[in-house]
Amino acid sequence: MFVRPSSLPSAPAGWYCIAFVSEVAVGSVLTRSLAGHEVVIFRGQSGQIGMVDALCPHLGGHLGHGRVEDDCIRCPFHGFCFDSHGDCTRTGYGTRPPPRAKVRPWTFIERHGMLLAWWHPEAQAPTWEIPEVPTELWTPLRWHTFALKSHVQDIAENSVDIGHFAVVHGYESVETLAPLRVDGPYLCANYAMKRPRTTMGMESPRVEMVIHQFGLGYARVECLLPEYGMRTRQFVLGRPTESGRVELNIAMSIQYLEKPSRIHPLLAMFPKRMLTDWILKAAIREYASDVAQDVPIWQVKQYVAPPALAEGDGPIGAYRRWARQFYSASDAATWAAAESSTQIGGLHLAGLELETA
Numbered sequence: 001m002f003v004r005p006s007s008l009p010s011a012p013a014g015w016y017c018i019a020f021v022s023e024v025a026v027g028s029v030l031t032r033s034l035a036g037h038e039v040v041i042f043r044g045q046s047g048q049i050g051m052v053d054a055l056c057p058h059l060g061g062h063l064g065h066g067r068v069e070d071d072c073i074r075c076p077f078h079g080f081c082f083d084s085h086g087d088c089t090r091t092g093y094g095t096r097p098p099p100r101a102k103v104r105p106w107t108f109i110e111r112h113g114m115l116l117a118w119w120h121p122e123a124q125a126p127t128w129e130i131p132e133v134p135t136e137l138w139t140p141l142r143w144h145t146f147a148l149k150s151h152v153q154d155i156a157e158n159s160v161d162i163g164h165f166a167v168v169h170g171y172e173s174v175e176t177l178a179p180l181r182v183d184g185p186y187l188c189a190n191y192a193m194k195r196p197r198t199t200m201g202m203e204s205p206r207v208e209m210v211i212h213q214f215g216l217g218y219a220r221v222e223c224l225l226p227e228y229g230m231r232t233r234q235f236v237l238g239r240p241t242e243s244g245r246v247e248l249n250i251a252m253s254i255q256y257l258e259k260p261s262r263i264h265p266l267l268a269m270f271p272k273r274m275l276t277d278w279i280l281k282a283a284i285r286e287y288a289s290d291v292a293q294d295v296p297i298w299q300v301k302q303y304v305a306p307p308a309l310a311e312g313d314g315p316i317g318a319y320r321r322w323a324r325q326f327y328s329a330s331d332a333a334t335w336a337a338a339e340s341s342t343q344i345g346g347l348h349l350a351g352l353e354l355e356t357a
């Protein structure tokens with residue numbers, strides 16, 4: 001029995017965070033990569049957001065180098081303008097727009113401060129969405145971006161890889177609070193743990209977290225710190241940019257504190273909103289430093305199918321079975337065959353997939 005590394009196709013279907021809403025002010029133009037395509041995001045004068053391919057269908061200008069005119073993106077080459085549907089509304093010469101001058105619009109949704117673009121390897125329309133969550137009592141998002149050699153499935157696998165929590169991050173007292181649950185494109189995991197280091201000179205509190213994963217590019221981690229009476233929300237947002245590369249945004253928000261004195265008596269003297277923002281600034285730095293511990297491992301690891309799982313691992317088998325739905329039928333069938341046997345402690349258990357949660 002050999003453990004064979006195999007590679008994953010680069011861009012599974014799903015919603016991917018392509019930008020944060022606060023990056024797209026009126027009149028701004030951004031270019032981001034998704035699944036080997038350059039995508040231009042712009043916000044017109046009315047506030048409407050457009051998301052279209054970067055390639056101008058006229059003579060190949062790059063729309064990401066253009067500018068916003070009314071609610072359109074204007075190509076820098078000959079001044080053709082395209083609206084958010086991708087239709088050419090005028091040429092740079094005042095002549096009739098040619099019928100073929102149509103640029104591909106991307107499907108996207110706006111959710112709690114993010115723009116999430118839909119990608120499907122076979123160009124199918126979305127069959128599921130990501131739910132909205134209330135944000136009125138929460139700080140605006142702060143985020144940190146990593147560009148790395150990896151795959152979104154490997155990054156999302158971290159959520160169920162219980163074994164690495166202590167080894168890579170030094171988390172203590174890791175507990176699984178509920179078994180892994182899957183429902184269509186949704187996966188839910190529930191843990192409690194402690195960070196090893198102290199924050200602001202105090203002992204780290206116990207954190208209870210519920211991971212809401214939708215597809216392979218979006219996870220919302222709802223955290224409760226019972227000792228502090230504090231709630232934080234973390235997002236893990238991997239986006240396949242080109243083959244073998246991912247842009248990973250981690251983002252964070254904190255529910256405005258009601259009783260900061262529960263963290264430390266001296267904190268009662270500060271305005272609560274300002275204090276919450278300060279804590280968020282420190283917390284996103286800590287969160288980024290945790291993820292920076294994963295990055296060098298992701299960059300050189302390979303996808304092993306079947307994996308040689310041991311007692312102490314998380315529900316990797318169940319996660320991988322769930323993840324197959326985001327690939328084309330032929331890719332999914334290839335892995336089903338590759339992973340239909342699993343090794344544990346040198347023992348080969350044919351046809352048995354391990355679920356340890």
Ligand code: FES
Pocket residue numbers: 056057058059060061062075076077078079080
């Ligand atoms: S290439 Fe875009 S207007 Fe000509």
Ligand SMILES: [Fe+2]
Pocket residue numbers: 158164168169291294
């Ligand atoms: Fe990790």
